[in-house]
Amino acid sequence: MIIGIDLGTTHSLVSVWKDEQPTxxxxxxxxxxxxxxxxxxxxxxxxxxxxAASCEHSIANFKRFMGTEKTFHLGxxxxxxxxxxxxxxxxxxxxxxxxxGCKIEExxxxxxxxxxxxxxxxxxxxxxxxGLKVERxxxxxxxxxxxxxxxxKDKETKFLIFDLGGGTFDVSxxxxxSGIIEVRSSAGDxxxxxxxxxxxxxxxxxxxxxxGCDVDARAIHAIKHDLSSKETVRYDFGGSEIQxxxxxxxAQCSPLIERLEGPIAQALSDARIKPSELDSVILVGGAxxxxxxxxxxxxxxxxxxxxxxxxxxxxxxGTAVQAGLKERNVDLKDVVVTDxxxxxxxxxxxxxxxxxxxRFLPIIPRNTVIPVSRETTLVPTQKNQTTMLVDVxxxxxxxxxxxxxxxxxxxxxxxxxxxxxxxxxxYSYDVNGLLEVFVEVISTGKQxxxxxxxxxxxxxxxxxxxxxxKLEALKIHPRHKPENQKVLQQLESLFVFxxxxxxDEVAExxxxxxxxxxxxxxxxxxxxxxxxxxxxxxxxxxxW
Numbered sequence: 001m002i003i004g005i006d007l008g009t010t011h012s013l014v015s016v017w018k019d020e021q022p023t024x025x026x027x028x029x030x031x032x033x034x035x036x037x038x039x040x041x042x043x044x045x046x047x048x049x050x051x052a053a054s055c056e057h058s059i060a061n062f063k064r065f066m067g068t069e070k071t072f073h074l075g076x077x078x079x080x081x082x083x084x085x086x087x088x089x090x091x092x093x094x095x096x097x098x099x100x101g102c103k104i105e106e107x108x109x110x111x112x113x114x115x116x117x118x119x120x121x122x123x124x125x126x127x128x129x130x131g132l133k134v135e136r137x138x139x140x141x142x143x144x145x146x147x148x149x150x151x152x153k154d155k156e157t158k159f160l161i162f163d164l165g166g167g168t169f170d171v172s173x174x175x176x177x178s179g180i181i182e183v184r185s186s187a188g189d190x191x192x193x194x195x196x197x198x199x200x201x202x203x204x205x206x207x208x209x210x211x212g213c214d215v216d217a218r219a220i221h222a223i224k225h226d227l228s229s230k231e232t233v234r235y236d237f238g239g240s241e242i243q244x245x246x247x248x249x250x251a252q253c254s255p256l257i258e259r260l261e262g263p264i265a266q267a268l269s270d271a272r273i274k275p276s277e278l279d280s281v282i283l284v285g286g287a288x289x290x291x292x293x294x295x296x297x298x299x300x301x302x303x304x305x306x307x308x309x310x311x312x313x314x315x316x317x318g319t320a321v322q323a324g325l326k327e328r329n330v331d332l333k334d335v336v337v338t339d340x341x342x343x344x345x346x347x348x349x350x351x352x353x354x355x356x357x358x359r360f361l362p363i364i365p366r367n368t369v370i371p372v373s374r375e376t377t378l379v380p381t382q383k384n385q386t387t388m389l390v391d392v393x394x395x396x397x398x399x400x401x402x403x404x405x406x407x408x409x410x411x412x413x414x415x416x417x418x419x420x421x422x423x424x425x426x427y428s429y430d431v432n433g434l435l436e437v438f439v440e441v442i443s444t445g446k447q448x449x450x451x452x453x454x455x456x457x458x459x460x461x462x463x464x465x466x467x468x469x470k471l472e473a474l475k476i477h478p479r480h481k482p483e484n485q486k487v488l489q490q491l492e493s494l495f496v497f498x499x500x501x502x503x504d505e506v507a508e509x510x511x512x513x514x515x516x517x518x519x520x521x522x523x524x525x526x527x528x529x530x531x532x533x534x535x536x537x538x539x540x541x542x543x544w
Contacts, residue, residue: 002106002327003096004319006143007085007123009063009193010166010286012036013316014092016100017324020331022147022317025099027091028485030492033312034092036060036166038084040075045477045520048091059084061195064167066126067118077474082122083467086129090471091480093130098485106133108323110315112168113139113342114188117394117406117435117452129467136326136431140165141172142183142339143318144284147309149174149181150321150335158277160267162297162305163284163315164260167193171263173271173278181337185270185367187263188342194287197253198224201244204252205235208242224249228289250292257296264300270367275301283307284314340367341429343394350381358400360393363427371430377442379422384415388423390439392452409450411439478525479517487513487532494539502539509535 004022006013011033014025024032029050037060039052052058059072062081071078093104111123120137127134138146141161148159156177163170170188174181202220209215219235226233227246234243250257268275281303287293288311297305309317324332346362364374380388388411395403411423421443428436437450478484491510495503509532516528 001100001102001104002108002323003093003104004143004316004321004323005089005092005107005109005127006140006316006319007063007089007109007111007126008036008165008315009061009168010036010195011312012088012092013313014096015316015320015323016096017320017327017329017331022150022320022324024313024316024320025092025096027095028479028488032316034088034095036063036085036088038062038074038079038087041477043520044075046075046087046474047477048087048480051477051479061167064191067116067120067122075474077470080467082126083129083471085123085126086471087474089127089130089132093132094480094485098489104132106135108136108138108319108326109134110140110143110319111137112163112165112188112190113141113170113172113186114168114190116190116343116404118404119190125464128464129471136322138319138322139170139172139183139186139339139342140168140315141170141174141186141284142337143316143322144282144309144314145172145174145176145181145183146318146321146337147314148282149176149337157279158273159280159282160264160278160301161282161284162264162288162293163188164287164293165193165285166195166287167191169193169260169263171267173267173273179334179336181335182369183337183339184273185267186340186342187266187270189259189263192256192259194285196256197287197290200252200256201249204248205237205242205244208244209237209240213237213240224290228291246291253292257292260293260296261300275303278303281305282314283311286312338369339431341370341372342366344396345427345429345435346393347378347425348389348391348393348400349378359398360395360400360403363425364429366396368429371428373426373428375424375426377422377424379420380413380416385413386415387412390423390425390437390450392427392435392437392450406435407437407450407452409437409439409448411441411448412446413441414443416443477517478520478522484517484525484529487529490536491532494536505535 004015013032016023027034034049035053037052037058039047039055039058041055059074062084065081096104109123109127111120124134141163144161158175161172168190169192172186173184175184198220201224206215223233223235223244227249232245281297281301283305294305341364344362344366345364346360348358349361350358363376364372390409391405392407393403394406397403424440424442426438435452439448495506513528513532516525
């Protein structure tokens, strides 16, 4: 079975296509949203999610650094963003295995539409480090479009997905008709999200308080949450009470609001759709609950945004749909989804024959429907040139250095006159984010190719194996181990099912087992687990 994972900056979800619909899976706390946080307690145990948030030492927002060389330090160890993400994914997989009662080996994982090749590689590596096969990455707004497309699959409509999560911002224009869900364009900002609005609020709050006054992150989030429903919020910071108005918060965030407008305009322009032609605007991501976000959408697009599906859950539900499609589930046989390449892919050419400066030549323009194959011809710029360089870039800038290099291919050519008998270059890009560069020397017919896959080229197989061993060796709290999760889920189900004196007995057994888990003593936990099994068997034998 294939599961869907929404790997978010602030929260993550796991889901599955089940019983003819996308189904979200609860974690051990009984919630769908798992905080994307890794913590380490005083005893050296590593915790994931809600429990990690209460640790004195914890790490969050590491998704923002996926694909970079940044390292984090926790519990005396250093971690790459991919390794921390892998720990979150492993926790989600355990929740899914407990819910489904089977081993999970493959997943579809969502990524921001504007993630570049390196960031996508890092996401796939995170899944690999968590023990999963990840053949399919899906853009977050595309996943949301799938969730809404299934929700209203009989409608013909054009809508804009406005996805503002904890750390990233994506916009996609989508059209649905006759069971087809077609993404027309995508744009976004990988470094703009709800956390930036929280940071802006924190700066404002600190400016109102005496120097040295402690400002807790939870207080900032509480104020931001309250400002979504109130015009004015008062908060006491250790004897220093301040007042924050919604108007002041919005003024503080005006530079962030301006950054939202560019991707919206770009997505509409690339899709060749006017705001008046949209049937609706769909909100995705928890940060869209802020009134200022809804106001800017209404002002720019003339539509009051909708959220028929919970903004926090739309991407997660969409990954379940994509997982079902990948499994070729019979329930989805009439559903077709098309996506686009969010970045332009191209190579470098000289700006002119005199200067040696290079410029970017797009071969596959951004928002081209995928899969796609495009070809161009390049010629030598010097007499008797014996090689030509085909370097593969991803980006939008005319200036080469402002784009991202993702591959290089050196092609031998026969010496000759400049500007003559060069090479034919073909880029082919498929739905799994796999790019093949195929080059043919025109004068000889000799061919050469380069395959750029969604995988991390910065880590050798030995480094990946070392990372796997490091993650496996971490001391994970017993509460998060699969065998104990299964027992907790079983007892919680029994508690829900019964409504008499048996419920009281179940509650007592559940409390005893929870205490055993908190002891973190393997022998005590094992004995308690055996007692639970005996209790459950006795209930079954008695007909309960």
